[in-house]
Amino acid sequence: MPRPATGLNTVSRRRPDGTVEFTWYHRKSGLLIGKSRDGWTKEAALERAASMDAEEVKAGPPSGSFGELCAFYLSDPRFVRKAEKTKRDYRKHIELMRGMWEAIPVTGITRKVVRALHAQYQDRPWQGNALLRTLRLLMNFGIHDLEMPGLTKNPADRPSLYETRARDQIWDQHRIDAFMEAARDYPALRRAFALLLYTVQRPSDVLTMARPMVFERDGRIWIRLRQAKTGALVDVPCHERLSAELVAPNSGGTMLLVSSPRGKPWSYRNFARAWDRVRRLANWRLARAAIVARGGLPPRSRPKEREAAKKHVRAQMLADLQRRDLRRTGMVQLAIAGATTPQIAALSGHSIDQAQKILDTYLPRRGEVALGGIEKWEDGGDRVVVLAKKRR
Structure with a gap:
């Protein structure tokens, strides 16, 4: 017997x-209702969805309201031209x-209100900062583009953002080899890993690469792509x-360089799940090798020694290395190999300033850079540097 349809769409992760985290959306409109981590329950989400279904269709948000500002921004040509991932995040x-x-006047959103919103994300600083940046963008649009009456100052301007440390994780060769070995029976993931590392492109661009983008010139294989985020060729x-x-050989006869097991375009969510399966296998093999190299773990009767040994074993695993870290790894390896900043920027698609x-x-942080400099110094021999005399 089919389950009764509700006005709620539930997504679990x-x-x-x-632990399992739930996100609820209004089925008819697709609007976000709430998330379990923010205190929402399924019963409260169902009640909210029912009230949204019962509401009469309105002509639009009230004039001068925050909802009107959002509606104008979402239909603005500059927003429409943004990359799909950027639009999805916004x-x-x-x-x-x-x-x-939705119905609150934009002039009623004060700096105090903005601070209160930001304070709700102390445990999720990255998301809190991203939310505040989007709000700042919206308010600037209302001030400069729409010139909404009464809106003269941006309450989200110059906010006190949470301090977040930039990711500095780099894949070393040992862990690269471990992942590639674990993916031996998953050729699509081996190819995806190699594309991420050696093309220094974003995962979303790698998943759209196809055979027509591949060509040969002067005995070398090339890939020509247009980046989805920047539009750069x-x-x-x-x-x-x-x-x-x-x-x-590519299984499934697909034109995609990286395709799903069925030979179809791989959604990022399913790709991430397949990646994590290989990652867990690589971690298991690395942990087993580390335990064998130590001659096994200390007995449970010595808990402190056992925990110290486990800590050492965990240090040999992939830790929190992610797919996106491969792009940075490739850029660092290029620099260590002697590539110039313009050469790296031409490959990654960054501007020269961004690459620098x-x-x-x-x-x-990379000791290989300092070592390379010393080795070049040693190869060059000792030379006396003659300083030019000052002119009087």
């Missing part, structure tokens, strides 16, 4: 700690704020290890 933030402030010369993965900022952030 299992967190690394084993819509998520805007829907959340519209749920709170990039010609990527393939590393020899990537070329070896590309010439391997990335290298300024991550290269100082």
Whole structure:
């Protein structure tokens, strides 16, 4: 017997700690109702969905309201031209704020209100900062583009953002080899890993790469793509290890370089799940090798020694290395190999300034850079530097 239809769409996600997180959407409109981590229950979400179904269709949000500002922004050509992922993130933030402030006049959203919203995200600083940036963008649009009456100052301008540390994780060769070995029976994931590392492109762009983008020039395989986020057209010369993965037969006869097991475009969510399965296998193998190398774990009768041994074993695993860290890893490896900033920027699609900022952030932590400099110094021999005399 089919279940009765409700006005609620429930999405569940299992967190690394084993707990399940629920997000509820209004089925008819697709609007976000609430999340379990924010205190919402299914009963409250059902009640809200029922009230939304019962509401009469309105001509639109009230004039001068926050909802009107959002509606104008979402239909603005500059928003429509943004990359799909960027639009998806902005819509998520805007829907959340519209749920709170839909009919409130924009002039009623004060700095105090903004601070109160930001304070709710102390345990999720990244999301709190992203929400505040979207609000600042909306308010600037209302001030400068719409010139909404009474809106002269941006309450989200110059906010006190949470301090968040930039990710500095880099894949080393040992862990790269461990993942590729674990993915031996998953050729699509091996190819995806190689594309992420050696093309230094975003995962979303890698999943859309297809055979027509691949061509050969002067004996080397190249990939020509247009980045979804920036719109930049990039010609990527393939590393020899990537070329070896590309010439391997592709299952399913699909034109995509990385496809789902059925030979169809891989949704990012399902791709992430398949990636995590291989990651768990790689971690299990690394942990087993580390335990064997130690001669086993201390007995449970010595809990402190056992926990110290486990800590050492966990340090050999992939830890919190992520797919997105491969792009940064590739850029760092290029710099260590002697590539210039313009060369790296031409490959990654960043501007030269952006590429330099990335290298300024991550290269100082890499001892290989200092070692390479010393080795070049040693190869050059001792030379006397003659300083020019000052003119009088």
